[in-house]
Structures are given as C-alpha cells and as structure tokens.
Amino acid sequence: MTQAYVFTRNGGPETEALVELPERPAPGPGQLLVAVRAAGVNPVDHKIRTGFSRPGAPAPHFPVVFGGEVSGVVEAVGPDVTGFAPGDAVFGSAATGGYTEDTLVPAGNAAHKPDALSFTDAATLPIAAATAYDGVNQLDLPPGATLLITGAGGGVGVAAAQIAIGRGLRVVGTASAGKKDFVESLGVVHVTPGPDVAARVRAVAPDGVDAVFDLVGGADLEAVADLVKDRTKLISAGDHATAERLGGQSVRRLRKAEVLDEVAKLAVSGVLRPYVTGTYPLERAGEALRAVEEGHIQGKIVIEIGA
Structure with a gap:
C-alpha cells in the first residue's frame, strides 16, 4: 500500500483526496522506483486538476497523483538503467506523481542529490x-x-x-x-x-x-x-x-539530467537559494496546494514525506 494525494476527476478542490493506492509502482525500462522524501508544489499541479494538459499528453487515468518534482532514495531500478543503484539519494521529475510515498522517475530526468543539499531543497529544483x-x-x-x-x-x-x-x-x-x-x-x-x-x-x-x-x-x-x-x-x-x-x-524545456546537475551546483554554491517558505506533511497536501493555488506564497512550498 502506498499513500498518495490524488484528484479523482477534473474539477476543483472537491475532487482531491488522500488515498491508499493498492500497490507500489514497479519500475519499467529506464525507470527508478523512488521512496519520496519531499515533493515540490507548483501552479501546474492545480491547473492539471482542472483539465489543463500539454499538447500530445495522454488522457488522464483517474485517480491521478498530484505533483511532478521529487527528491528521495532509489528503492529499485528498472531494466537498462545505468548510473543509479538502490540507496542512492536522487531528485528529478516524477512520472507517476510526486505527492506520494513511492513514485517512478525516468532515469534520464533524474540526478544524484549532492550531500550538501537537503531533500527539501532538492525537491524545488526539477521543475x-x-x-x-x-x-x-x-x-x-x-x-x-x-x-x-x-x-x-x-x-x-x-x-x-x-x-x-x-x-x-x-x-x-x-x-x-x-x-x-x-x-x-x-x-x-x-x-x-x-x-x-x-x-x-x-x-x-x-x-x-x-x-x-x-x-x-x-x-x-x-x-x-x-x-x-x-x-x-x-x-x-x-x-x-x-x-x-x-x-x-x-520556454524550451530540455528536461535533461545535465540541467538538474547544473541547478544543483548553483544551489550548493549559494547562487541559487531555494527559498522554501512553507513545508507540509503529506496528510496536509491539500493545504499546501491551496497556498500555491491562491497565489499568496513567496518562494516555494514543499511537501515532506517519509523519514
């Protein structure tokens, strides 16, 4: 069982729920199974709930787990993955949602988290x-x-x-x-x-x-x-x-691991401060999303999950 914050149909906050998913996702080719430690909250999260989608995106399969940027620890790697192993601290773009205890991250959209960077700060970087x-x-x-x-x-x-x-x-x-x-x-x-x-x-x-x-x-x-x-x-x-x-x-998004490495270097050097101004546990993910949706926050909101 994996706890996750989801929306069950397109619409407003009334579609949101904290649920227990029946099983953890299994990593496929080129994917990492990551135990999520932190998930960044972004405006696009609530826009997707209302029905926004990028051109060419597949139709949603409900329930949909919120969130796209995570940091955490690799639990398993799928076929054809190189450069990552169970136990590695990573951050990247989640393929199966970020507001959850376990998610899949494409290895090409993941990077090793520097020791000097907290999981919370690292979760602000991928998006x-x-x-x-x-x-x-x-x-x-x-x-x-x-x-x-x-x-x-x-x-x-x-x-x-x-x-x-x-x-x-x-x-x-x-x-x-x-x-x-x-x-x-x-x-x-x-x-x-x-x-x-x-x-x-x-x-x-x-x-x-x-x-x-x-x-x-x-x-x-x-x-x-x-x-x-x-x-x-x-x-x-x-x-x-x-x-x-x-x-x-x-904006032309490259979505490459090399970009993640570069922004992590900027964060470690102090050129880029993540400015996390609010953190919430997973059970209060709805409050975190409201803070961003209402537009009154400064900097970044992060959901902290796990140990």
Whole structure:
C-alpha cells in the first residue's frame, strides 16, 4: 500500500483526496522506483486538476497523483538503467506523481542529490529551478542587459531572478505589493503589476527592457510586451498561446539530467537559494496546494514525506 494525494476527476478542490493506492509502482525500462522524501508544489499541479494538459499528453487515468518534482532514495531500478543503484539519494521529475510515498522517475530526468543539499531543497529544483535555468539560457542575454520577469515572487520567478543576477543581468520583476520586500531582497527592482504596469517599468527602465520572462500570461503579459523590441526575447512559461500570438516563444524545456546537475551546483554554491517558505506533511497536501493555488506564497512550498 502506498499513500498518495490524488484528484479523482477534473474539477476543483472537491475532487482531491488522500488515498491508499493498492500497490507500489514497479519500475519499467529506464525507470527508478523512488521512496519520496519531499515533493515540490507548483501552479501546474492545480491547473492539471482542472483539465489543463500539454499538447500530445495522454488522457488522464483517474485517480491521478498530484505533483511532478521529487527528491528521495532509489528503492529499485528498472531494466537498462545505468548510473543509479538502490540507496542512492536522487531528485528529478516524477512520472507517476510526486505527492506520494513511492513514485517512478525516468532515469534520464533524474540526478544524484549532492550531500550538501537537503531533500527539501532538492525537491524545488526539477521543475521550478530547471524551468528558470532553461529560460535564462534560452534568452542568452549579455551581462548588463535588463530582464523583466512577470511573477517574480513565485518559485520559477525567484529562481530565474537569482540565476539572471548571478550572470550579471539587471532584473526588474512584477510582484504584488506584499512581496515587494521579498523580491527586493533578491536584488530585483520591484514593480507592482496591474493597470499602467508598463509605465511603472519604464520609470525604472527608461530604455525599455532587453527581454521578458513571463510567468503569468494573459493581460499581464500583453501589458508589457511592447517594452521589448526583439520579440524573440519574449518567452513564457505561463501562457504559451499569448506569447506566440505576440511574436514570442514558449520556454524550451530540455528536461535533461545535465540541467538538474547544473541547478544543483548553483544551489550548493549559494547562487541559487531555494527559498522554501512553507513545508507540509503529506496528510496536509491539500493545504499546501491551496497556498500555491491562491497565489499568496513567496518562494516555494514543499511537501515532506517519509523519514
């Protein structure tokens, strides 16, 4: 039996439940069975519950276990797996959900957890930090350039700001007034979103910005699009359709172990602080998800599981 937090159909929080799954998953070719120690909570988790799916994704088979990023200990390896063995501490992207005691992780989307990195901090890296890393690499800005991040106070935004500042970029970030002190502590020039946001950005960046890394989408993205002249330097991890309509692009996720290794190095070196601002046990996973879904958190929320 494996305990897991699931949704039983598409919809709202009323579809969620903490359940006992009848058996642990068995690792197939190229997979690791991982005893989960921590699982990161991301906005995409509640979006998938409502019916959001990426192009080409298979139809859900209910109940669906929430979560995509985990850290833990390898319990077993499937056929054709090299470089991992039972007992290894790892982190990566879960194939069968993260809010659970046991999950499957593709070996190609897993990396060894450095001893200097806690399981809790490592669980923030596979989606949030890796998305930030891929996006900053995709923009490929020179030192001294100005990057605007919409939604700079959330998990991806906080990671992107730190990675960009570590590369010598000037970062302007939109975030609610309640997150002003937090984002400024990262070295970000804070701007409040909402009506006339473009004017407020221009007040701190009179020549416009060299790139936009969007994590909000919709009207928020449309409001700042004209601040960047080269629309190939407008990318979004929050609203692919709007970004492409405006002449921009989606963040190109590499989903490789090499990226995980790099973000782990940044975390160990102190360039990238995970900023875990809340932890919850598995039995309170619903509260963790609400905190992210309501949009009031700063940094990352993590569910801690097991020993």
